[in-house]
Each structure stands twice: as C-alpha cells, then as structure tokens.
Amino acid sequence: MTKPLGEFDLIARFFTRPPRRAVLGVGDDCALLAAPPADERLAISSDMLVEGRHFFADADPEALGHKTLAVNLSDLAAIGAKPLAFTLAMALPEADAGWLAGFSRGLLNLADRYDIELIGGDTTRGPRNLCVTVLGTVPQRAALLRSGAKPGDDLWVSGTVGDARLALGHRLGEWTLDAPEQTATMLRMDRPEPRIALSLALRGVAHAALDMSDGLLADLGHILRASGVGATVEADACPASAALRTQELPRRRLCQLAGGDDYELLFTAPQAARRAVEEAAEQAATPVTRIGRIDAEPGLRLIDALGRVLDNAYAGFDHFRPSSSPP
C-alpha cells in the first residue's frame, strides 16, 4: 500500500542528496554549478522517454531509472564528453513510493558509477514521461562531432549490435526467443551501458562519432549528411551476440542494421589510427570492430562479405513518420 505523498516529500525522500560539485543542488529555483575550466566546452543534451513509446507500462522501475540516465550519458559518450551533472523532470500518473524507490535506485546507482550529480528538476502529475538533461565537459578540440568524418576513414562500432531489436521483436510477438536468449537480450534493451570509457579514450583518435539509437544505417546517415561524405558498410561485419548469431540471416540483418536502442558507439577514425583505436578499446575494456569505410562519393553502399552490393531496405526510425513502428 502506498500512501499519497506530497510532491516536495517525494523529491526529498528519493532524490535529494547533499550537493557535491554543485554549489546548490535540488531545492532552490535553480541549481548552481561552478564554471568548468576556460578551455573546456559544456556539452548539453536532453532526452525525453514516453511510456508506451520508449518503454512499456510494466517496465521494471529500477531498470527504467537506469535506462533514463543511460541514454543521456550515451549522448555525452557520443561527443566525447565527461559526465558532470543532470536534471530530471518527470510526469507521473501517481505518487507511488514503491515505483519511485526502484526508479531512483536505478537512476542514482548509475549516476554514482559515472560520478555525475543530480542537481535539480521538476515533478508533476501526468502521463508518465521522463526527461533528463545532462551536462558534461569536453576540451575544445577533443569533441567527437558528427561532421568530422573524412573519406578513407574506417567505420567502427563498439560492442555487439542488434540485441535490443531482437528483444523487442520477441516482446512485440514478431518472433519467439527461448528463455536464455530472452534474458540476455532483454538486459541489453532494458539496461543499456553508456560507452563513456571508450568515448574518453577515443578523444584525439576518432574523427566523428555518435551513439546508435535509431538504427545503424539511419544513424550512419546522420554522420554522412553532417560530414558531406558517403560510406560502404559490410552488412554482416557487425559483431552479434551469441543469441543473435543463432538467428536466420534476414532477421539478424534487420536487427543489426535497422534496430535501434543498443546505444553502442558508431565512429570513424583514419586508417593510420587503427592501432590507436585498438589501444583505446583495450584501455576502456570495450571491444570494437571495423565494419566499413567512409567514401568521398555520397550515398550509402551496403555490401556482403564477398563485396556484392545489397539492397538497402533498412530505413531509419522516425518518431513522427506514419510508417514507423518502434515501441
């Protein structure tokens, strides 16, 4: 049984901690933070997670707390920024102490692991909606922009790709996974791990980067447009988990090329930096794999292991296009 709690009680009970770096944290009209050193840039990103679209209504609150912050940390990783602080604004249908306890635990445990501080926010009643704004810092010249890809660059991904989409297909009834496959892939969907360590190690090595949330090819499209280049991708070079490797090829390709939500990094680096990329990966204890190259010729070419051109039927995900059907 949960007793109704006041808004201020709720915030105090689950989210207030003594400020650390913040001069002033949760509770005043604004949080106050010391300015970063003059040669650093502030990196800022906001992500909004909506029930029924980005997560299911029955999502485990602890995993959801983790994911809410993880997708924002992933935006910092995408640009090479070190996590600094974040705000949390949320609309909730009711003040459920059990849900809030789990959610805040998942959120703050991840925050502690990456030494990022919750400094403020807002709580209101409404259809469940979780909006985090994250702040990080990155030296002026080290930022990994989408616009930095150069012809001849290798194209790399971190970790394995496609598990979140494989799990989603099972949840949506598109296909059926056995129990161990479910466990392994659901974890990828529900508790993505932001690639902060790899991102910081790639500063000064990678030319361009982003975190994949819309699908590999759709996200690659963002880099190509921003950099004014093209790319050739080897469709089956993407590393797959054991669960995904057992799937038939069309499903595997769908999950790897069009599936989103793995939050792995997609990045480019000069061929001359292959050794440096591998060292960065080792330092960050994060596997990386070369899956293609950046071309001067515009457009995106998908090839198989024998170099034959494949039809690219893996359109990206767009929240407002009538044809899209993500969670």
Next chain:
Amino acid sequence: MTKPLGEFDLIARFFTRPPRRAVLGVGDDCALLAAPPADERLAISSDMLVEGRHFFADADPEALGHKTLAVNLSDLAAIGAKPLAFTLAMALPEADAGWLAGFSRGLLNLADRYDIELIGGDTTRGPRNLCVTVLGTVPQRAALLRSGAKPGDDLWVSGTVGDARLALGHRLGEWTLDAPEQTATMLRMDRPEPRIALSLALRGVAHAALDMSDGLLADLGHILRASGVGATVEADACPASAALRTQELPRRRLCQLAGGDDYELLFTAPQAARRAVEEAAEQAATPVTRIGRIDAEPGLRLIDALGRVLDNAYAGFDHFRPSSSPP
C-alpha cells in the same frame, strides 16, 4: 491541411537557427557551449508543462510557446541569473505544422527578447508535454537564494499578484468575469513576463528571492524553511490589478495569497536597502511593493491593515496532494 512531417524535418523547419554563442547547436548528439568566466556560476533549471495540468488542450500555441520558456526564464530571475541558453524536449500527439509554427514563434520571440539561445532538445510522439531546461550565469556572490532571508528584512513583491488565479477561476466556472476583465487577466495567465530585468538589478541588494508559481504564501513558506525564519504578511498589501480590485475581498485574498502562476518575484531585502530596492525597480521599470517583514520567530502570520491576525486558510498548491485542484 497539414502533411505528416518527419521528426528531423520538423526540428529543422521550425527550431533550427544558426548557432550564436553555442559552438554547436541543434543537430549533433549534444550542444556545445563555451564555459562562462571562472567567477560565474552556471544556474540550471528544468520545468515540465503537461497538457490538462499546466495548460488547456486548446491553448493558443503561440502563447503556449511564450509561456513554456517564460516559466523557465522566471526560474533564472528567481536566483538572479542572466539567461544564456536552453534546450526543449517535447512529446506531441501529432506533427501539426500549424501548431508548431505558432509554438516556435512564441518561444523564439521571447528567446530573442532575452538573448537566450535554443541549443538542442528532443522531439517524440506522446501525450503533449513540454520540457525546457534553461541555463544562465550569475556571479558567485550575487545569487539570490531562498536561504538568504534575515530577521528584520522587508518582504517585497513585484508587479501585481492574483490575476492568473482570477482568470483560471473564470475558465473553471468558479466565477464569471466580464469581457475586459477576461482579456486583461487571461493575458497574465497565458503570457507571464519573467522578471529578469528586476532580478539583475536586485543583485547585491536583495537577500533572498523566488518566483511565485505555487501561490504567495506557499512560496513564502519555501523561503522561511530554507532561511530558518518566520514572517508577518499584511494580507491586503499585495498590489492588485484593476480587474482584481473590483472583486469581493475573500475572492481577492484567495487569488492573491493562494493563487499561483503570476510569476512575480517575492524577495526580501534589509530595511536599510529600501532606497536601493526602489532604484532597482525604477531601473528595471518594474513596480515593487512592501507586503510584510521577516521575523526571527518561526511561522507565518497573516494580518489585516489594522494589524489584526487573520486565519491562514490559503494552503499551497502541490501537484501530488489529493486535495489540490489546479489546472
């Protein structure tokens, strides 16, 4: 007729402008901002506006765009910070170009007036929800905290108080206003004006401040708790608009003492600074009025013009308490 638009088209069409202060604006994984000077603090606040709670479903989109940013600028005013940049995350039930045109116009016009830059955000489908995170700067010693009130301080308000609640009561059918009263008060509810100029002029003069959104007495309670002091408030000293002055006394008191959403500043300053407060008000072209004093004795005492103690029946607004009934 509105054609369905893609998410990225939408953002580009209505919200993308060339970055000014931002090194990198809308479109990458994060926005990048230059660090403020070392002696400045970064002030950060997030506010979430939910349809059916903070605004009506048929709200004029341009006014709503104005209000969405105005309530966040008001948080900067509450702490004495100069506006710098903001992000906008929004869930929308559909991609309606007409609505977006109006909303972005109201939002960006206000942004231009206060020289604050939209640097990033997120757009997704869902029940309408608008979340702005605002960044500002304030010199280390000039921040107007809730915890700064001292016994003997005067208690001041800016502008007139109570119109937003008067307009809301008409919309909810609690009472009926005639047409000119409606026009005047609806404008206060729908297009609040953040008190940035006054706030900046009060740096180094005021001891404590906040912007009133929950109701004068509820908001004063935040200052009293944070500062460990009490206060005596003269119930009818609050300035009222011409429309509110024609109302019967109980309704006027309800609107002024318990009504929120006027976004006027409530602040304290030492008696010795009365002249300085008046000069700040003149400089900012914003009227201010003394309505009480801060006491060493805890608690909040409400008195009438003759000094008689009144019963304080004006509880604050709390989004999660079952008894609250705001929009």
